[in-house]
Amino acid sequence: MRILIRGAGDLATGIAYRLHKSGFEVIMTETEIPLTVRRTVAFSRAVYEEKAQVEDAIAELINTPGGIDEVLKRGNMPVIVDPKLKYLKEYQADVIVDAILAKKNLGTTIHDAEFVIGVGPGFTAGEDCHVVVETQRGHMLGRVIHEGSAIPNTGIPGVIGGYSIERIIRAVADGLYEPVVQIGDRVEKDEIVAYSGGKPVFALMGGIVRGMLQSEVRVQTGMKCGDIDARCEVEYCYTISDKARAIGGGVLEAIMEYFNKHGRKM
Template identity: 55%
Template sequence: MPKRPLIVIKGAGDLATGVAYRLYQSRLDVIMTEINRPLVVRRKVAFAEAVHDGMAVVEGITAKLAVTVDHACELLEDRIIPVLVDPEADVVKVLRPQVVVDARVAKRNLGTAIDEAPLVIGLGPGFTAGQDVHAVIETCRGHRLGRVIYSGSAIPDTGSPGSVGGFTVERLLRAPADGVVMTTRSIGEIVEKGEIVAVVENNPVRAQITGKIRGMIKEGIRVPKGTKIGDIDPRKDAEHDTISDKALAVGGGVLEAVFSFILADNNAWCN
Protein backbone atom coordinates (compact mmCIF):
# COMPACT_ATOMS: atom_id res chain seq x y z
CA MET A 1 0.00 0.00 0.00
CA PRO A 2 1.29 3.52 -0.76
CA LYS A 3 2.15 5.78 2.13
CA ARG A 4 -0.18 8.60 3.03
CA PRO A 5 1.19 11.98 1.90
CA LEU A 6 2.66 14.11 4.67
CA ILE A 7 1.31 17.65 4.78
CA VAL A 8 2.92 20.52 6.67
CA ILE A 9 0.66 23.46 7.46
CA LYS A 10 2.39 26.72 8.31
CA GLY A 11 0.26 28.31 11.00
CA ALA A 12 -2.30 26.82 13.38
CA GLY A 13 -4.92 29.57 13.66
CA ASP A 14 -8.63 29.13 12.96
CA LEU A 15 -8.35 28.98 9.15
CA ALA A 16 -5.35 26.65 9.35
CA THR A 17 -7.32 24.47 11.77
CA GLY A 18 -10.20 24.26 9.30
CA VAL A 19 -7.69 23.04 6.72
CA ALA A 20 -6.20 20.53 9.15
CA TYR A 21 -9.68 19.26 10.03
CA ARG A 22 -10.57 18.58 6.39
CA LEU A 23 -7.26 16.81 5.72
CA TYR A 24 -7.33 14.80 8.95
CA GLN A 25 -10.89 13.63 8.28
CA SER A 26 -9.67 12.47 4.87
CA ARG A 27 -7.07 10.26 6.61
CA LEU A 28 -4.08 12.38 5.61
CA ASP A 29 -1.11 13.06 7.91
CA VAL A 30 -0.77 16.67 9.07
CA ILE A 31 1.95 18.53 10.98
CA MET A 32 1.38 22.17 11.93
CA THR A 33 3.88 24.89 12.83
CA GLU A 34 3.46 28.01 14.96
CA ILE A 35 5.31 30.88 16.60
CA ASN A 36 6.17 30.58 20.29
CA ARG A 37 3.46 33.03 21.43
CA PRO A 38 0.56 32.70 19.00
CA LEU A 39 -1.62 35.78 18.48
CA VAL A 40 -4.65 33.65 17.66
CA VAL A 41 -8.03 35.19 18.56
CA ARG A 42 -10.47 32.34 17.88
CA ARG A 43 -8.69 30.09 20.32
CA LYS A 44 -11.56 27.65 20.87
CA VAL A 45 -11.25 26.51 17.27
CA ALA A 46 -7.48 26.79 16.78
CA PHE A 47 -4.89 24.07 17.28
CA ALA A 48 -2.44 26.88 18.09
CA GLU A 49 -3.76 26.60 21.67
CA ALA A 50 -1.56 23.50 22.00
CA VAL A 51 1.43 25.85 22.16
CA HIS A 52 0.03 27.46 25.32
CA ASP A 53 -1.65 24.45 26.93
CA GLY A 54 0.23 21.45 25.57
CA MET A 55 -2.91 20.10 23.93
CA ALA A 56 -5.95 21.38 22.05
CA VAL A 57 -9.14 19.56 21.06
CA VAL A 58 -11.31 20.95 18.28
CA GLU A 59 -14.46 19.08 17.25
CA GLY A 60 -13.14 15.85 18.70
CA ILE A 61 -9.71 16.04 17.02
CA THR A 62 -6.68 16.28 19.29
CA ALA A 63 -3.53 18.26 18.63
CA LYS A 64 -0.51 18.21 20.93
CA LEU A 65 2.62 20.30 21.24
CA ALA A 66 5.55 18.40 19.73
CA VAL A 67 8.93 19.15 21.31
CA THR A 68 10.98 17.69 18.45
CA VAL A 69 10.47 16.51 14.90
CA ASP A 70 10.82 12.91 16.07
CA HIS A 71 8.13 13.55 18.68
CA ALA A 72 5.90 14.96 15.94
CA CYS A 73 6.29 11.76 13.93
CA GLU A 74 5.41 9.67 17.00
CA LEU A 75 2.22 11.70 17.50
CA LEU A 76 1.25 11.06 13.88
CA GLU A 77 1.37 7.33 14.55
CA ASP A 78 -1.28 7.85 17.24
CA ARG A 79 -3.47 9.95 14.91
CA ILE A 80 -2.73 13.10 16.88
CA ILE A 81 -1.95 16.33 15.04
CA PRO A 82 1.50 17.59 16.09
CA VAL A 83 2.05 21.34 16.54
CA LEU A 84 5.69 22.39 16.41
CA VAL A 85 7.00 25.75 17.61
CA ASP A 86 8.85 26.40 14.37
CA PRO A 87 8.42 30.00 13.13
CA GLU A 88 10.50 29.39 9.99
CA ALA A 89 8.91 26.00 9.29
CA ASP A 90 12.31 24.31 9.21
CA VAL A 91 10.50 20.97 9.51
CA VAL A 92 9.80 21.27 5.78
CA LYS A 93 13.52 20.93 5.02
CA VAL A 94 13.89 18.03 7.48
CA LEU A 95 10.90 15.88 6.51
CA ARG A 96 10.44 16.92 2.87
CA PRO A 97 6.63 16.63 2.90
CA GLN A 98 4.56 16.03 -0.23
CA VAL A 99 2.44 19.10 0.50
CA VAL A 100 3.10 22.47 2.14
CA VAL A 101 0.20 24.79 2.96
CA ASP A 102 0.96 28.37 3.99
CA ALA A 103 -2.06 29.10 6.18
CA ARG A 104 -0.65 32.03 8.12
CA VAL A 105 -2.94 34.44 6.23
CA ALA A 106 -0.46 37.27 6.51
CA LYS A 107 -1.82 38.92 3.33
CA ARG A 108 1.72 38.65 1.95
CA ASN A 109 4.19 35.87 1.28
CA LEU A 110 6.48 35.41 4.28
CA GLY A 111 8.97 33.32 2.34
CA THR A 112 7.12 30.27 1.02
CA ALA A 113 8.56 29.00 -2.29
CA ILE A 114 7.11 26.77 -4.98
CA ASP A 115 10.03 24.32 -4.73
CA GLU A 116 9.43 23.46 -1.05
CA ALA A 117 7.30 20.44 -1.97
CA PRO A 118 5.65 18.72 -4.95
CA LEU A 119 2.54 20.71 -4.05
CA VAL A 120 2.65 24.12 -2.37
CA ILE A 121 -0.60 25.93 -1.53
CA GLY A 122 -1.10 29.48 -0.27
CA LEU A 123 -4.22 30.83 1.44
CA GLY A 124 -5.51 34.21 0.37
CA PRO A 125 -3.75 37.34 -0.92
CA GLY A 126 0.02 37.49 -1.26
CA PHE A 127 0.54 34.41 -3.41
CA THR A 128 0.51 33.86 -7.16
CA ALA A 129 -0.29 30.39 -8.47
CA GLY A 130 2.35 29.28 -10.94
CA GLN A 131 5.01 31.54 -9.44
CA ASP A 132 5.54 31.13 -5.69
CA VAL A 133 2.92 28.39 -5.13
CA HIS A 134 1.11 25.81 -7.23
CA ALA A 135 -2.37 26.81 -6.06
CA VAL A 136 -4.04 29.62 -4.15
CA ILE A 137 -7.22 29.27 -2.11
CA GLU A 138 -9.65 32.21 -2.04
CA THR A 139 -10.27 33.40 1.54
CA CYS A 140 -12.47 36.44 0.86
CA ARG A 141 -16.08 35.92 1.95
CA GLY A 142 -18.51 35.83 -0.91
CA HIS A 143 -19.19 33.85 -4.06
CA ARG A 144 -15.53 32.86 -4.60
CA LEU A 145 -14.76 31.73 -1.04
CA GLY A 146 -12.89 28.42 -1.02
CA ARG A 147 -12.28 28.30 -4.76
CA VAL A 148 -8.95 26.91 -5.96
CA ILE A 149 -6.94 29.23 -8.19
CA TYR A 150 -4.45 27.39 -10.40
CA SER A 151 -3.22 30.50 -12.25
CA GLY A 152 -3.09 33.98 -10.75
CA SER A 153 -3.93 35.37 -7.33
CA ALA A 154 -6.73 35.69 -4.81
CA ILE A 155 -8.85 38.82 -4.42
CA PRO A 156 -6.55 41.58 -3.05
CA ASP A 157 -6.80 42.43 0.62
CA THR A 158 -9.43 45.12 1.14
CA GLY A 159 -8.19 46.05 4.60
CA SER A 160 -11.68 45.45 5.97
CA PRO A 161 -13.15 42.19 7.35
CA GLY A 162 -16.17 40.63 5.70
CA SER A 163 -19.62 41.78 6.72
CA VAL A 164 -21.43 39.76 9.39
CA GLY A 165 -24.87 40.94 10.37
CA GLY A 166 -24.15 44.24 8.63
CA PHE A 167 -20.98 44.93 10.65
CA THR A 168 -17.37 44.88 9.42
CA VAL A 169 -14.58 46.71 11.27
CA GLU A 170 -16.91 47.24 14.24
CA ARG A 171 -16.68 43.53 14.98
CA LEU A 172 -12.96 43.65 15.71
CA LEU A 173 -11.22 44.49 18.97
CA ARG A 174 -7.79 46.05 18.58
CA ALA A 175 -5.08 46.97 21.05
CA PRO A 176 -5.19 50.74 21.70
CA ALA A 177 -1.52 50.75 22.77
CA ASP A 178 1.56 48.57 23.02
CA GLY A 179 1.37 46.30 26.04
CA VAL A 180 0.11 43.18 27.76
CA VAL A 181 -3.51 42.15 27.18
CA MET A 182 -5.67 41.53 30.25
CA THR A 183 -9.18 40.31 29.53
CA THR A 184 -12.33 41.09 31.51
CA ARG A 185 -14.73 38.94 29.48
CA SER A 186 -14.38 35.49 27.95
CA ILE A 187 -15.06 33.75 24.64
CA GLY A 188 -18.70 32.74 24.41
CA GLU A 189 -20.04 35.56 26.58
CA ILE A 190 -22.61 38.11 25.41
CA VAL A 191 -21.45 41.72 25.75
CA GLU A 192 -23.15 45.06 25.23
CA LYS A 193 -21.92 47.91 23.08
CA GLY A 194 -19.61 50.13 25.14
CA GLU A 195 -18.74 47.43 27.66
CA ILE A 196 -15.08 47.00 28.62
CA VAL A 197 -13.92 43.57 27.45
CA ALA A 198 -10.15 43.91 27.86
CA VAL A 199 -7.43 46.25 29.09
CA VAL A 200 -4.04 46.91 27.47
CA GLU A 201 -1.58 48.81 29.67
CA ASN A 202 -4.40 50.52 31.58
CA ASN A 203 -6.19 51.39 28.33
CA PRO A 204 -9.72 49.94 28.19
CA VAL A 205 -10.92 48.11 25.10
CA ARG A 206 -14.67 48.51 24.63
CA ALA A 207 -17.08 46.51 22.50
CA GLN A 208 -18.22 48.57 19.53
CA ILE A 209 -21.29 46.39 19.00
CA THR A 210 -23.55 44.14 21.05
CA GLY A 211 -23.00 40.45 20.44
CA LYS A 212 -21.14 37.29 21.39
CA ILE A 213 -17.39 37.18 21.89
CA ARG A 214 -16.22 34.61 19.34
CA GLY A 215 -12.54 35.27 19.84
CA MET A 216 -10.18 36.74 22.39
CA ILE A 217 -6.40 36.61 22.47
CA LYS A 218 -4.71 34.67 25.26
CA GLU A 219 -4.44 36.79 28.39
CA GLY A 220 -0.91 37.89 29.21
CA ILE A 221 0.27 38.20 25.61
CA ARG A 222 2.20 41.36 24.80
CA VAL A 223 1.08 42.97 21.55
CA PRO A 224 1.88 46.10 19.56
CA LYS A 225 -0.70 48.84 19.11
CA GLY A 226 -3.35 48.00 16.52
CA THR A 227 -3.08 44.21 16.90
CA LYS A 228 -6.36 42.36 16.58
CA ILE A 229 -7.09 40.99 20.06
CA GLY A 230 -10.74 39.98 19.79
CA ASP A 231 -13.80 39.43 17.63
CA ILE A 232 -17.47 40.04 18.44
CA ASP A 233 -20.26 38.46 16.42
CA PRO A 234 -23.53 40.43 16.32
CA ARG A 235 -25.46 37.17 16.11
CA LYS A 236 -25.97 36.26 19.75
CA ASP A 237 -26.62 32.64 18.81
CA ALA A 238 -23.39 32.39 16.82
CA GLU A 239 -21.33 29.26 17.49
CA HIS A 240 -17.95 30.00 19.06
CA ASP A 241 -16.61 26.49 19.63
CA THR A 242 -17.06 24.92 16.19
CA ILE A 243 -15.03 25.50 13.05
CA SER A 244 -16.50 28.32 10.97
CA ASP A 245 -18.12 27.96 7.57
CA LYS A 246 -15.30 30.05 6.14
CA ALA A 247 -12.57 27.82 7.55
CA LEU A 248 -14.33 24.70 6.30
CA ALA A 249 -14.77 26.20 2.82
CA VAL A 250 -11.08 27.10 2.66
CA GLY A 251 -10.19 23.63 3.95
CA GLY A 252 -12.31 22.10 1.21
CA GLY A 253 -10.38 24.08 -1.37
CA VAL A 254 -7.09 22.77 -0.01
CA LEU A 255 -8.45 19.24 -0.11
CA GLU A 256 -9.44 19.70 -3.77
CA ALA A 257 -5.94 20.86 -4.62
CA VAL A 258 -4.37 17.92 -2.79
CA PHE A 259 -6.47 15.39 -4.68
CA SER A 260 -5.97 17.20 -8.00
CA PHE A 261 -2.17 17.34 -7.70
CA ILE A 262 -0.89 14.68 -5.34
CA LEU A 263 -3.23 11.73 -5.74
CA ALA A 264 -2.78 11.95 -9.52
CA ASP A 265 1.00 11.78 -9.10
CA ASN A 266 2.11 8.31 -8.04
CA ASN A 267 5.70 9.43 -7.56
CA ALA A 268 4.70 12.17 -5.12
CA TRP A 269 2.20 9.86 -3.42
CA CYS A 270 4.79 7.16 -2.79
CA ASN A 271 7.48 9.74 -1.91
Protein backbone atom coordinates in the same frame (compact mmCIF):
# COMPACT_ATOMS: atom_id res chain seq x y z
CA MET B 1 0.79 11.19 2.33
CA ARG B 2 2.18 13.80 4.70
CA ILE B 3 1.04 17.42 4.67
CA LEU B 4 2.74 20.29 6.48
CA ILE B 5 0.60 23.32 7.30
CA ARG B 6 2.34 26.57 8.15
CA GLY B 7 0.20 28.23 10.81
CA ALA B 8 -2.29 26.74 13.26
CA GLY B 9 -4.82 29.57 13.63
CA ASP B 10 -8.56 29.11 13.17
CA LEU B 11 -8.48 29.06 9.36
CA ALA B 12 -5.41 26.81 9.27
CA THR B 13 -7.20 24.57 11.77
CA GLY B 14 -10.19 24.30 9.45
CA ILE B 15 -7.82 23.14 6.72
CA ALA B 16 -6.05 20.70 9.05
CA TYR B 17 -9.35 19.27 10.24
CA ARG B 18 -10.61 18.50 6.73
CA LEU B 19 -7.32 16.94 5.68
CA HIS B 20 -7.03 14.93 8.89
CA LYS B 21 -10.58 13.61 8.55
CA SER B 22 -9.78 12.68 4.94
CA GLY B 23 -6.97 10.39 6.09
CA PHE B 24 -3.85 12.49 5.51
CA GLU B 25 -0.97 12.80 7.97
CA VAL B 26 -1.00 16.45 9.06
CA ILE B 27 1.78 18.41 10.80
CA MET B 28 1.40 22.06 11.81
CA THR B 29 3.97 24.75 12.64
CA GLU B 30 3.42 27.84 14.79
CA THR B 31 5.18 30.78 16.42
CA GLU B 32 6.32 30.85 20.06
CA ILE B 33 3.50 33.23 20.98
CA PRO B 34 0.44 32.54 18.82
CA LEU B 35 -1.84 35.53 18.25
CA THR B 36 -4.96 33.61 17.29
CA VAL B 37 -8.12 35.48 18.26
CA ARG B 38 -10.53 32.56 17.69
CA ARG B 39 -8.38 30.30 19.85
CA THR B 40 -11.18 27.98 21.03
CA VAL B 41 -11.26 26.63 17.47
CA ALA B 42 -7.52 26.76 16.78
CA PHE B 43 -4.80 24.17 17.21
CA SER B 44 -2.34 27.01 17.88
CA ARG B 45 -3.60 26.79 21.47
CA ALA B 46 -1.50 23.64 21.87
CA VAL B 47 1.63 25.82 21.97
CA TYR B 48 0.75 27.11 25.45
CA GLU B 49 -1.66 24.37 26.58
CA GLU B 50 0.35 21.38 25.20
CA LYS B 51 -2.81 19.85 23.73
CA ALA B 52 -5.78 21.37 21.91
CA GLN B 53 -9.03 19.76 20.84
CA VAL B 54 -11.26 21.25 18.15
CA GLU B 55 -14.50 19.35 17.64
CA ASP B 56 -13.39 15.70 17.57
CA ALA B 57 -9.77 16.24 16.48
CA ILE B 58 -6.73 16.70 18.74
CA ALA B 59 -3.37 18.38 18.22
CA GLU B 60 -0.36 17.88 20.48
CA LEU B 61 2.69 20.07 20.99
CA ILE B 62 6.05 18.47 20.20
CA ASN B 63 9.51 19.95 20.79
CA THR B 64 11.39 18.32 17.91
CA PRO B 65 10.50 16.45 14.71
CA GLY B 66 11.43 13.26 16.54
CA GLY B 67 8.02 13.32 18.20
CA ILE B 68 6.01 13.40 14.97
CA ASP B 69 5.51 9.67 14.42
CA GLU B 70 4.41 8.99 17.99
CA VAL B 71 1.69 11.65 17.81
CA LEU B 72 0.53 10.50 14.37
CA LYS B 73 0.28 6.90 15.63
CA ARG B 74 -2.14 8.11 18.29
CA GLY B 75 -4.31 9.53 15.53
CA ASN B 76 -3.53 13.12 16.48
CA MET B 77 -1.75 16.02 14.77
CA PRO B 78 1.68 17.29 15.87
CA VAL B 79 2.17 21.04 16.37
CA ILE B 80 5.73 22.35 16.56
CA VAL B 81 7.14 25.84 17.11
CA ASP B 82 9.06 26.38 13.87
CA PRO B 83 8.00 29.62 12.15
CA LYS B 84 11.02 29.65 9.80
CA LEU B 85 10.87 25.95 8.85
CA LYS B 86 14.33 25.10 10.16
CA TYR B 87 13.19 21.45 10.30
CA LEU B 88 11.80 21.42 6.76
CA LYS B 89 13.78 18.35 5.61
CA GLU B 90 12.90 16.37 8.73
CA TYR B 91 9.17 16.80 8.11
CA GLN B 92 9.41 14.87 4.83
CA ALA B 93 6.21 16.53 3.65
CA ASP B 94 4.74 15.77 0.23
CA VAL B 95 2.62 18.93 0.43
CA ILE B 96 3.12 22.29 2.12
CA VAL B 97 0.14 24.55 2.79
CA ASP B 98 1.06 28.10 3.79
CA ALA B 99 -1.92 29.13 5.91
CA ILE B 100 -0.22 31.78 8.03
CA LEU B 101 -2.65 34.34 6.57
CA ALA B 102 -0.13 37.17 6.88
CA LYS B 103 -1.46 38.75 3.64
CA LYS B 104 2.08 38.30 2.30
CA ASN B 105 4.52 35.46 1.73
CA LEU B 106 6.82 35.04 4.74
CA GLY B 107 9.28 32.73 3.02
CA THR B 108 7.48 29.80 1.39
CA THR B 109 8.86 28.80 -2.03
CA ILE B 110 7.52 26.58 -4.79
CA HIS B 111 10.52 24.28 -4.23
CA ASP B 112 9.77 23.50 -0.56
CA ALA B 113 7.75 20.38 -1.44
CA GLU B 114 6.40 18.45 -4.40
CA PHE B 115 3.18 20.46 -4.17
CA VAL B 116 2.90 23.87 -2.49
CA ILE B 117 -0.36 25.72 -1.77
CA GLY B 118 -0.60 29.40 -0.83
CA VAL B 119 -3.70 30.38 1.13
CA GLY B 120 -5.02 33.90 0.59
CA PRO B 121 -3.35 37.10 -0.68
CA GLY B 122 0.42 37.36 -1.05
CA PHE B 123 1.01 34.31 -3.25
CA THR B 124 1.10 33.87 -7.03
CA ALA B 125 0.35 30.48 -8.55
CA GLY B 126 3.25 29.29 -10.68
CA GLU B 127 5.76 31.59 -8.97
CA ASP B 128 6.04 30.97 -5.22
CA CYS B 129 3.47 28.14 -5.05
CA HIS B 130 1.65 25.77 -7.39
CA VAL B 131 -1.89 26.95 -6.60
CA VAL B 132 -3.59 29.57 -4.43
CA VAL B 133 -6.84 29.15 -2.48
CA GLU B 134 -9.16 32.15 -2.18
CA THR B 135 -9.96 33.34 1.35
CA GLN B 136 -12.19 36.37 0.80
CA ARG B 137 -15.81 35.85 1.81
CA GLY B 138 -18.23 35.77 -1.09
CA HIS B 139 -18.79 33.91 -4.32
CA MET B 140 -15.13 32.90 -4.81
CA LEU B 141 -14.41 31.69 -1.26
CA GLY B 142 -12.45 28.42 -1.35
CA ARG B 143 -11.79 28.58 -5.11
CA VAL B 144 -8.56 26.95 -6.33
CA ILE B 145 -6.54 29.40 -8.43
CA HIS B 146 -4.10 27.88 -10.94
CA GLU B 147 -2.93 31.17 -12.44
CA GLY B 148 -2.49 34.46 -10.66
CA SER B 149 -3.32 35.47 -7.08
CA ALA B 150 -6.15 35.69 -4.61
CA ILE B 151 -8.26 38.84 -4.30
CA PRO B 152 -6.10 41.55 -2.64
CA ASN B 153 -6.68 42.25 1.03
CA THR B 154 -9.17 45.10 1.44
CA GLY B 155 -8.35 45.76 5.09
CA ILE B 156 -12.09 45.69 5.83
CA PRO B 157 -13.42 42.76 7.92
CA GLY B 158 -16.04 40.58 6.28
CA VAL B 159 -19.68 41.12 7.21
CA ILE B 160 -21.04 38.69 9.81
CA GLY B 161 -24.53 39.13 11.21
CA GLY B 162 -24.78 42.52 9.50
CA TYR B 163 -21.62 43.96 11.08
CA SER B 164 -18.08 44.43 9.76
CA ILE B 165 -15.66 46.90 11.37
CA GLU B 166 -17.77 47.12 14.55
CA ARG B 167 -17.35 43.44 15.39
CA ILE B 168 -13.57 43.67 15.76
CA ILE B 169 -11.98 44.34 19.15
CA ARG B 170 -8.69 46.22 18.74
CA ALA B 171 -5.94 47.30 21.11
CA VAL B 172 -6.08 50.99 22.01
CA ALA B 173 -2.52 51.23 23.37
CA ASP B 174 0.78 49.37 23.19
CA GLY B 175 1.52 46.99 26.05
CA LEU B 176 0.16 43.86 27.70
CA TYR B 177 -3.33 42.68 26.83
CA GLU B 178 -5.70 41.71 29.65
CA PRO B 179 -9.18 40.41 28.75
CA VAL B 180 -12.06 41.27 31.05
CA VAL B 181 -14.55 38.96 29.34
CA GLN B 182 -14.14 35.46 27.97
CA ILE B 183 -15.03 33.76 24.72
CA GLY B 184 -18.71 32.84 24.88
CA ASP B 185 -19.68 35.80 27.08
CA ARG B 186 -22.50 38.15 26.07
CA VAL B 187 -21.48 41.84 25.96
CA GLU B 188 -23.18 45.14 25.27
CA LYS B 189 -22.04 48.10 23.20
CA ASP B 190 -19.60 50.39 25.08
CA GLU B 191 -18.88 47.70 27.69
CA ILE B 192 -15.22 47.32 28.72
CA VAL B 193 -14.06 44.00 27.30
CA ALA B 194 -10.29 44.25 27.92
CA TYR B 195 -7.35 46.47 28.73
CA SER B 196 -4.37 47.06 26.48
CA GLY B 197 -1.39 48.88 27.89
CA GLY B 198 -3.54 49.62 30.94
CA LYS B 199 -6.21 51.46 28.92
CA PRO B 200 -9.80 50.21 28.59
CA VAL B 201 -11.00 48.62 25.35
CA PHE B 202 -14.72 49.09 24.67
CA ALA B 203 -17.04 46.92 22.60
CA LEU B 204 -18.30 48.72 19.50
CA MET B 205 -21.43 46.56 19.37
CA GLY B 206 -23.40 44.05 21.38
CA GLY B 207 -23.24 40.29 20.90
CA ILE B 208 -21.31 37.20 21.94
CA VAL B 209 -17.52 37.26 22.23
CA ARG B 210 -16.43 34.79 19.56
CA GLY B 211 -12.71 35.47 19.82
CA MET B 212 -10.30 36.96 22.36
CA LEU B 213 -6.51 36.89 22.75
CA GLN B 214 -5.10 35.11 25.77
CA SER B 215 -3.94 37.32 28.65
CA GLU B 216 -0.50 38.91 28.96
CA VAL B 217 0.20 38.98 25.23
CA ARG B 218 2.08 42.09 24.15
CA VAL B 219 0.02 44.06 21.61
CA GLN B 220 0.31 47.22 19.55
CA THR B 221 -2.27 49.95 19.02
CA GLY B 222 -4.81 48.93 16.39
CA MET B 223 -3.98 45.24 16.58
CA LYS B 224 -6.93 42.83 16.30
CA CYS B 225 -7.47 41.26 19.71
CA GLY B 226 -11.03 39.98 19.66
CA ASP B 227 -14.24 39.42 17.75
CA ILE B 228 -17.92 39.93 18.62
CA ASP B 229 -20.68 37.99 16.85
CA ALA B 230 -24.12 39.60 16.56
CA ARG B 231 -25.73 36.24 15.76
CA CYS B 232 -25.36 35.31 19.45
CA GLU B 233 -25.01 31.57 18.81
CA VAL B 234 -22.74 30.16 21.53
CA GLU B 235 -22.07 27.06 19.41
CA TYR B 236 -20.27 29.23 16.85
CA CYS B 237 -17.60 30.00 19.45
CA TYR B 238 -16.58 26.35 19.68
CA THR B 239 -17.02 24.98 16.15
CA ILE B 240 -15.08 25.52 12.94
CA SER B 241 -16.49 28.38 10.88
CA ASP B 242 -18.13 28.13 7.48
CA LYS B 243 -15.21 30.14 6.07
CA ALA B 244 -12.58 27.79 7.48
CA ARG B 245 -14.43 24.73 6.19
CA ALA B 246 -14.76 26.25 2.71
CA ILE B 247 -11.05 27.08 2.55
CA GLY B 248 -10.24 23.60 3.82
CA GLY B 249 -12.37 22.16 1.04
CA GLY B 250 -10.44 24.18 -1.52
CA VAL B 251 -7.12 22.89 -0.20
CA LEU B 252 -8.41 19.31 -0.23
CA GLU B 253 -9.63 19.73 -3.82
CA ALA B 254 -6.25 21.10 -4.93
CA ILE B 255 -4.35 18.20 -3.37
CA MET B 256 -6.65 15.53 -4.80
CA GLU B 257 -6.58 17.10 -8.26
CA TYR B 258 -2.78 17.35 -8.36
CA PHE B 259 -1.98 13.85 -7.19
CA ASN B 260 -4.72 12.19 -9.22
CA LYS B 261 -3.27 13.83 -12.33
CA HIS B 262 0.18 12.58 -11.43
CA GLY B 263 -0.96 9.04 -10.65
CA ARG B 264 -0.03 9.20 -6.97
CA LYS B 265 -1.92 7.14 -4.41
CA MET B 266 -3.36 9.08 -1.49
